[in-house]
Amino acid sequence: MPAISSHTDLPASPSGTQTRHDRHGRYPRADTVDDFRHNLAVVRERIASACLRVGREPASVRLLPVSKTFDEAHVRLAYAAGCRLLGENKVQEAHRKWEATADLPDLHWSVIGHLQTNKARQVARFADEFQALDSLRVAEELDRRLQAEGRELDVFVQVNTSGEASKYGLQPEDVAAFLHALPAFPALRVRGLMTLALFSAEAARVRACFVLLRELRDRLRQDAPPGIGLNELSMGMSGDFEIAIEEGATVVRVGQAIFGARALPDSYYWPTAETTASA
Numbered sequence: 713m714p715a716i717s718s719h720t721d722l723p724a725s726p727s728g729t730q731t732r733h734d735r736h737g738r739y740p741r742a743d744t745v746d747d748f749r750h751n752l753a754v755v756r757e758r759i760a761s762a763c764l765r766v767g768r769e770p771a772s773v774r775l776l777p778v779s780k781t782f783d784e785a786h787v788r789l790a791y792a793a794g795c796r797l798l799g800e801n802k803v804q805e806a807h808r809k810w811e812a813t814a815d816l817p818d819l820h821w822s823v824i825g826h827l828q829t830n831k832a833r834q835v836a837r838f839a840d841e842f843q844a845l846d847s848l849r850v851a852e853e854l855d856r857r858l859q860a861e862g863r864e865l866d867v868f869v870q871v872n873t874s875g876e877a878s879k880y881g882l883q884p885e886d887v888a889a890f891l892h893a894l895p896a897f898p899a900l901r902v903r904g905l906m907t908l909a910l911f912s913a914e915a916a917r918v919r920a921c922f923v924l925l926r927e928l929r930d931r932l933r934q935d936a937p938p939g940i941g942l943n944e945l946s947m948g949m950s951g952d953f954e955i956a957i958e959e960g961a962t963v964v965r966v967g968q969a970i971f972g973a974r975a976l977p978d979s980y981y982w983p984t985a986e987t988t989a990s991a
């Protein structure tokens with residue numbers, strides 16, 4: 713793990729906030745609109761408390777509910793509870809749900825998982841946001857398809873902050889050059905950076921990933937190319953979003969704490985995710 717092991721001076725946790733990865737896979741399933749309202753309220757409480765600890769406004773954090781693996785009926789319950797933008801990790805699944813909910817034109821979709829070039833056309837057609845941009849080939853193909861559709865797309869550049877070899881995302885040292893290539897793709901509206909932290913119960917190591925992303929963003933912002941926005945930091949999920957907020961997250965992607973535990977293990981989404989979070 714090259715990137716993480718270079719963090720010899722882990723930042724002291726300002727609040728002692730712990731991860732909740734021990735809850736991973738144990739969140740109760742939401743099966744009614746009231747369940748969704750309740751879970752959303754609990755998550756918003758957690759967001760507000762984290763903001764309070766570091767003097768941030770809760771309104772400065774956008775909650776992106778992640779509906780992956782949950783069926784259309786549950787998507788509709790989330791919608792009824794007020795959700796208007798949902799995150800999906802896989803393009804095919806997102807596209808299917810978008811088609812199935814065509815009667816809900818104000819329900820929007822954010823693709824938050826790795827994209828293969830041959831799926832760019834689909835994303836260009838239906839997605840309202842893409843958070844996992846990590847190659848120029850995908851940028852080029854997306855831009856071409858978006859122009860053909862007469863659309864633009866909000867994108868986040870995914871950065872590998874955990875040093876895990878097979879996690880997706882650019883290496884931190886490659887992001888500057890990558891950003892300087894992006895103005896060539898005018899249909900992409902670059903909003904900021906996204907990351908998945910190390911999946912670990914050790915809060916200090918998780919926090920180090922978020923600190924790395926924020927510091928990288930702060931450095932890059934000093935000479936970002938014109939039109940490349942770096943205001944957004946998408947980081948934090950059910951088990952670690954409080955820590956992410958303490959370190960500057962403006963978007964948190966939360967699945968299980970809203971929808972309930974998923975049937976499939978995380979290794980299905982993240983090739984190297986440790987499956988034993990309760991350690």
Ligand SMILES: *Cc1c(COP(=O)(O)O)cnc(C)c1O
Pocket residue numbers: 778780801824825908948949950951965966967968969981
């Ligand atoms: C599934 C997923 C999340 C949400 O994870 P939860 O543990 O369900 O909160 C966040 N980001 C990405 C990229 C995901 O695939």
